[in-house]
Amino acid sequence: MAQIIVVTSGKGGVGKTTSSAAIATGLAMQGRKTVVIDFDIGLRNLDLIMGCERRVVYDFVNVINGEANLNQALIKDKRCEKLFVLPASQTRDKDALTKEGVGRVLDDLAKDFEFIICDSPAGIEQGAMMALYFADIAIVTTNPEVSSVRDSDRILGMLQSKSRRAELNLEPIKEYLLLTRYSPSRVKSGEMLSVDDVKEILAIELLGVIPESQSVLKASNSGVPVIIDQESDAGLAYSDTVARLLGEDVPVRFITEEKKGFLQRIFGS
Amino acid sequence: MSLLDYFKSKKKPSTAVMAKERLQIIVAHQRGQRDTPDYFPQMKQEIIAVIRKYVQISDDQVSVQLDQNDDNLSVLELNVTLPDR
Numbered sequence: 293m294a295q296i297i298v299v300t301s302g303k304g305g306v307g308k309t310t311s312s313a314a315i316a317t318g319l320a321m322q323g324r325k326t327v328v329i330d331f332d333i334g335l336r337n338l339d340l341i342m343g344c345e346r347r348v349v350y351d352f353v354n355v356i357n358g359e360a361n362l363n364q365a366l367i368k369d370k371r372c373e374k375l376f377v378l379p380a381s382q383t384r385d386k387d388a389l390t391k392e393g394v395g396r397v398l399d400d401l402a403k404d405f406e407f408i409i410c411d412s413p414a415g416i417e418q419g420a421m422m423a424l425y426f427a428d429i430a431i432v433t434t435n436p437e438v439s440s441v442r443d444s445d446r447i448l449g450m451l452q453s454k455s456r457r458a459e460l461n462l463e464p465i466k467e468y469l470l471l472t473r474y475s476p477s478r479v480k481s482g483e484m485l486s487v488d489d490v491k492e493i494l495a496i497e498l499l500g501v502i503p504e505s506q507s508v509l510k511a512s513n514s515g516v517p518v519i520i521d522q523e524s525d526a527g528l529a530y531s532d533t534v535a536r537l538l539g540e541d542v543p544v545r546f547i548t549e550e551k552k553g554f555l556q557r558i559f560g561s
Numbered sequence: 562m563s564l565l566d567y568f569k570s571k572k573k574p575s576t577a578v579m580a581k582e583r584l585q586i587i588v589a590h591q592r593g594q595r596d597t598p599d600y601f602p603q604m605k606q607e608i609i610a611v612i613r614k615y616v617q618i619s620d621d622q623v624s625v626q627l628d629q630n631d632d633n634l635s636v637l638e639l640n641v642t643l644p645d646r
Contacts, residue, residue, distance in 0.1 A: 437580075438580050438583060438584055441584050441588075442584065442587055442588065442591070445588045445591055445592070446591065449591070449592070449595040452595075453595070479577070482575025482576065482577050482578065483575070483576055483577060484577055485577050485580050485581060485584075486577070489577065489580075489581045492581075493581065493584050493585060493588055494588075
């Protein structure tokens with residue numbers, strides 16, 4: 293039985309696509325056959341983050357409309373055999389996603405894949421609602437910042453009332469918090485909400501904390517999911533996140549400030 | 562932090578604490594509205610309009626609240642502060 297995971301947030305720019313790409317790649321590297329779908333119709337970007345933008349021929353909306361079949365639209369990842377990307381359409385509007393159409397495509401994918409990652413667009417419009425509607429698991433991507441936390445709470449409300457599981461009175465969507473762009477030194481100096489603060493406000497289980505890291509921009513510049521960079525703290529934090537998603541009990545790293553050397557203390561960093 | 566910063570006092574109130582307090586209030590408010598039906602805001606406006614036909618009141622003198630006590634009992638609570646005579 294395939295697990296449908298939505299990566300969502302409400303607010304834009306918090307790291308949904310970065311996280312979708314990293315988590316999908318991580319799952320596939322663990323040997324799980326995974327497909328990651330871009331739901332941001334009209335503003336596709338997952339293909340760029342995954343580094344497959346020049347191989348897009350058909351897209352999600354083509355498949356929904358029967359203009360292409362799934363095998364034509366799915367892009368096989370170059371690095372990872374078990375990973376596939378279903379890109380968003382660049383030309384049509386978000387209303388091209390219908391509940392019936394999306395449901396049909398997800399049903400087809402579920403026959404073949406273990407994990408289906410839905411990369412949600414920002415906002416609470418049609419695209420975002422379709423991305424979360426069929427989910428079994430939600431990864432609520434949040435920055436330790438007031439507007440992001442508030443929007444995450446809004447999305448939690450949607451997951452609990454507007455999803456398929458809510459409408460059919462099934463077991464609710466499993467909600468996880470993924471805290472991104474976390475800066476332990478700013479938390480220590482009282483300028484940033486801490487992991488515990490955000491956990492307390494949103495009251496959901498923590499899946500991972502991704503530290504603010506220069507490696508994320510480097511990774512997107514080169515079209516390589518950041519999880520591939522196993523020398524970076526962000527890459528390692530995403531690996532831990534994937535391990536937790538697969539049920540392993542992994543301690544949370546990178547949430548306390550690194551110890552500075554004597555010279556760094558005097559001259560600043 | 563450099564040596565200079567070290568000697569500066571840093572006794573300013575933490576902005577993270579302010580953020581947390583503000584969020585706790587707004588999130589509690591948001592959750593209060595989460596379970597209300599879609600027609601609720603309009604119904605509230607119409608109730609206020611009916612009362613206004615007879616008594617001059619402002620929006621903040623009326624509180625309309627829907628409480629879900631258990632699975633099959635919801636209570637609509639209407640609280641109107643009438644002006645002094």
